Amino acid sequence: MASTNTFTATKTFTRMELLKMQIRIALRNTSDIEDESLKNIVNQGIEKKYLKKINVYGIDEEKYCRAQMSMEIDWDEHNLQMSTGKVTVAVDKKWKDDTAVEVDEVVQLFLEVVKYWSLKTQVHYVYSPNVDTEKVNQELGLSPAENIQWKTATKDETSKKIPKLSELKVGIRLAAYGDETDSG
Numbered sequence: 001m002a003s004t005n006t007f008t009a010t011k012t013f014t015r016m017e018l019l020k021m022q023i024r025i026a027l028r029n030t031s032d033i034e035d036e037s038l039k040n041i042v043n044q045g046i047e048k049k050y051l052k053k054i055n056v057y058g059i060d061e062e063k064y065c066r067a068q069m070s071m072e073i074d075w076d077e078h079n080l081q082m083s084t085g086k087v088t089v090a091v092d093k094k095w096k097d098d099t100a101v102e103v104d105e106v107v108q109l110f111l112e113v114v115k116y117w118s119l120k121t122q123v124h125y126v127y128s129p130n131v132d133t134e135k136v137n138q139e140l141g142l143s144p145a146e147n148i149q150w151k152t153a154t155k156d157e158t159s160k161k162i163p164k165l166s167e168l169k170v171g172i173r174l175a176a177y178g179d180e181t182d183s184g
Contacts, residue, residue, distance in 0.1 A: 010090040011098065015081060018089050018165055020046045022103050023054060023071055026170070029107050030056045030069060030114075031123050041140050045125070049075050050136045053126035056110065057148055058119035064151035066117055068173040069110040070159065071103075075128060078167035089164050100162045106170045113174060124148070151175050 013021070024042045027033055033041070045051040051073065058067035094101055114121060124145045127133055137143060152175045159171030 010092050011095075012088050012090045013098075014088055015078065015086065015165070015167075016047065018091070018098075019073065019078070019168055021098060022100055022162070022165065022168060025097075025099050026069070026071055026103055026107050027054070027056070027123065030110055031121050033123065037141060041125075041142070045136075045140055046073070049128055050131050050140070051125055052128040055124045055126070057122045057124065058110065058114045058117065059122055060117060060119055060151065062151070063149070064175075065148045066119055066151055066175045067110060067113045068148075068154075068157070069106055070157065070169075070171045070173070072159075072169045072171070074167045074169070081167065091164060100165065100168075100170075102160045102162050102170050106160075106172050109172055122148075 020042050023046060024038060027038055027042070028035075031038075041051075052075070053070060053072040056069045057065045060066050091098065091100075096104060113119070122145075125140075125142060127136060133144075154173050154175050157171045157173040159169050162168045162170070
């Protein structure tokens with residue numbers, strides 16, 4: 001008699017740990033932030049809910065932006081998930097190396113564009129409302145960033161929420177290649 005067995009391997013993380021992990025993985029792959037700084041920025045910035053959005057820009061040799069990868073955290077959604085008892089998240093084998101498919105895809109596309117156009121990356125942080133930016137900059141070792149200038153008009157940002165981690169949205173925005181300069 002033949003039998004079939006199906007096994008599903010899952011790992012369980014707290015929401016906060018999984019959220020921090022996705023951001024750490026994305027930043028480690030797309031920026032040159034030193035490990036200790038990265039650990040401090042992500043651990044403190046996320047745990048204390050200072051950070052609302054993280055943008056990684058691909059900058060060309062003329063100092064114009066050609067690509068943007070974004071990770072946005074909806075803290076209201078996070079709080080809702082926590083208040084309804086969804087403190088942990090189970091991920092399966094689709095999450096290669098504990099990375100959400102959506103995060104992996106956006107990171108890979110961004111890296112392809114950065115490599116193709118020989119871009120340098122720059123990370124900018126957007127703080128949550130009511131954050132004392134001066135205090136947080138000091139705590140996280142950050143300083144105010146200059147405005148980004150896009151080389152050309154951009155295509156609309158394509159973004160996607162992470163189904164199992166609905167408070168996190170990842171996106172990518174690319175410049176249309178041409179001669180005109182547009183700020184944005």
